Amino acid sequence: MFGLEGGAVPAAFVLTVLSAALCVVYGAVNWNRGGVTEEELARQEIWDGEEKQIEDKL
Amino acid sequence: MSIPLLTTVVLIYLAVIAWLSLRAWRTTHNASDYMVAGRRCHPFVMAMSYGATFISTSAIVGFGGAAAVFGMSLLWLTFLTIFIGVFIAFVFFGRRTRVMGLNLNAHTFPEFLGQRFQSRGLQGAAGLLIFIAMPLYASVVLMGGAKFVAEILAIDYNAALFFLTAIVAVYVVMGGIKAVMYTDAFQGSIMFTGMVTLLVITYYKLGGITIAHQRLSDMKELAIQAFGAKGHTGWTSFPTLGSEYWMVVVTTIILGVGIGVLAQPQLVVRFMTVKSDRELNRAVLIGGIFIMVAVGVAFIIGPLANVFFYYDNPATQGQIALTAAGRNVDQIIPMYISQAMPQWFTAIFMVTLLSAAMSTLSSQFHTMGTSLGRDLYESALGRRGNSMLINKIGVLVAIILSYLLAWGLPVFFEGGTAIIARGTAIFFGICAAAFLPMYFGALYIRRMTLAGAFAGFATGIAVSLFWILFVHLAESKPLLICRALFGVDSLAAGSIWAAVDPLVVALPASLLATVLLNGRGRQVAEPFLQKCFRNVR
Numbered sequence: 001m002f003g004l005e006g007g008a009v010p011a012a013f014v015l016t017v018l019s020a021a022l023c024v025v026y027g028a029v030n031w032n033r034g035g036v037t038e039e040e041l042a043r044q045e046i047w048d049g050e051e052k053q054i055e056d057k058l
Numbered sequence: 059m060s061i062p063l064l065t066t067v068v069l070i071y072l073a074v075i076a077w078l079s080l081r082a083w084r085t086t087h088n089a090s091d092y093m094v095a096g097r098r099c100h101p102f103v104m105a106m107s108y109g110a111t112f113i114s115t116s117a118i119v120g121f122g123g124a125a126a127v128f129g130m131s132l133l134w135l136t137f138l139t140i141f142i143g144v145f146i147a148f149v150f151f152g153r154r155t156r157v158m159g160l161n162l163n164a165h166t167f168p169e170f171l172g173q174r175f176q177s178r179g180l181q182g183a184a185g186l187l188i189f190i191a192m193p194l195y196a197s198v199v200l201m202g203g204a205k206f207v208a209e210i211l212a213i214d215y216n217a218a219l220f221f222l223t224a225i226v227a228v229y230v231v232m233g234g235i236k237a238v239m240y241t242d243a244f245q246g247s248i249m250f251t252g253m254v255t256l257l258v259i260t261y262y263k264l265g266g267i268t269i270a271h272q273r274l275s276d277m278k279e280l281a282i283q284a285f286g287a288k289g290h291t292g293w294t295s296f297p298t299l300g301s302e303y304w305m306v307v308v309t310t311i312i313l314g315v316g317i318g319v320l321a322q323p324q325l326v327v328r329f330m331t332v333k334s335d336r337e338l339n340r341a342v343l344i345g346g347i348f349i350m351v352a353v354g355v356a357f358i359i360g361p362l363a364n365v366f367f368y369y370d371n372p373a374t375q376g377q378i379a380l381t382a383a384g385r386n387v388d389q390i391i392p393m394y395i396s397q398a399m400p401q402w403f404t405a406i407f408m409v410t411l412l413s414a415a416m417s418t419l420s421s422q423f424h425t426m427g428t429s430l431g432r433d434l435y436e437s438a439l440g441r442r443g444n445s446m447l448i449n450k451i452g453v454l455v456a457i458i459l460s461y462l463l464a465w466g467l468p469v470f471f472e473g474g475t476a477i478i479a480r481g482t483a484i485f486f487g488i489c490a491a492a493f494l495p496m497y498f499g500a501l502y503i504r505r506m507t508l509a510g511a512f513a514g515f516a517t518g519i520a521v522s523l524f525w526i527l528f529v530h531l532a533e534s535k536p537l538l539i540c541r542a543l544f545g546v547d548s549l550a551a552g553s554i555w556a557a558v559d560p561l562v563v564a565l566p567a568s569l570l571a572t573v574l575l576n577g578r579g580r581q582v583a584e585p586f587l588q589k590c591f592r593n594v595r
Contacts, residue, residue, distance in 0.1 A: 015137040026342050031339060048090065055445075
């Protein structure tokens, strides 16, 4: 296949393309899924606040 | 090569790096910005940075040269790197790491592990391992970059080493991970463009995809004649099962790097730099395409260089790539570029290789520095101070250490280039054996104990070191310790075990130790586990 010999190397070619295609399809299908939640934003703000407090103390 | 053209390209490249670094520096205000980019990184920047960090100059030149010898069987590594290194890593490790990292306010990979198992000792030990082992990896990447710059610009190695280190040092110390990731994204884009162009021109010159492959397949007898005794069966087929070449291809290159990628501290920390799973989902798409090109092209071009050198290049007609390059594997790709590609592309490719070296180096310096500053000084030793300043100093110390190693190593290792790929493989192997069982357990096994984590960590390191020093011939022979103690190059000399990569033995041993000792010792309290696993799906 494609001028390659045996089964292992052509399989690697095909699997390489298929795995890249899997990444593309997964990324495209889930492009807008899993956005940041209010809870995560709040948590990040708490950590930022704590860090600022420590820095101010120092 | 045209020096004015090269100078212009390099100056434009450095100007863009300077602009990106300045932008990063202006938006870096606190420790969170410095270590995890404020957890607000763009998915394109994250994905490109992940890929560019993974692929160094040695991955293109060294592994591309290795592919010219071993053949296209190395494409299995491309498959594993995309499937495991991107898909599995981002979807099954990355998402949990991001959420748990936010829940625990972790800024580094050791801090993530230490917080998860409630142990500053574990954080310090993991940081110490990184700080001890990574300078070797960083110094060999630095050596590779400096050697390459010295050759291209025809300057002294030490001068090239100094300027390369100084340029990367300025932007990593000043701009932290933002500077690292912004420049990585730019450098990754250059690498992507350079590699695609290289692939297209190569196939065009050799008569098209199928014809080029067929011409290489027809050279089968030459491959068997040159390397048949070691198991070579041709450049477009797999080595003989169980042969020496099979062991190297499967255990060191395919499994060592393909699985090792899952537990690299400099890569894992990138999962904590984005604000939501949406960014990771988008990064899967970008990362998959980038890795396919950046890793895959070198493994196609390397073997095809044999066709060019043997048939199409008058100066080397009748010689396979290894012979044409004076039996120096690391010279195959640079020689192929200079003799097969148009002159304008040579300048582009030089910047591609420079990008590959600098993107990996910057991440290594940053990871080592934060291990010293955050994990060892601030956490394990319990010292307080301006966290960003402490980590800047840590980065600076790591850079100086790597610089001194890269300056000293060529004195002890003549030629120095073979050690680049070896240093990379050693670091990947040790990290995977020490961290992977504990990292997986941290994400998926709620009841995993600190004893189990430590058991896998210690066993992974111990078995890796034993195998490197006394069994794996590729390392035990040049290191000479086995010969000094036992009078032989390897305790397994003459057997197939001497060719088996340390990871293949150390990772199962580490896994076994983790399973056996897990459950012993103190359990992590349920309220804390709920905090760790909040929103982890």
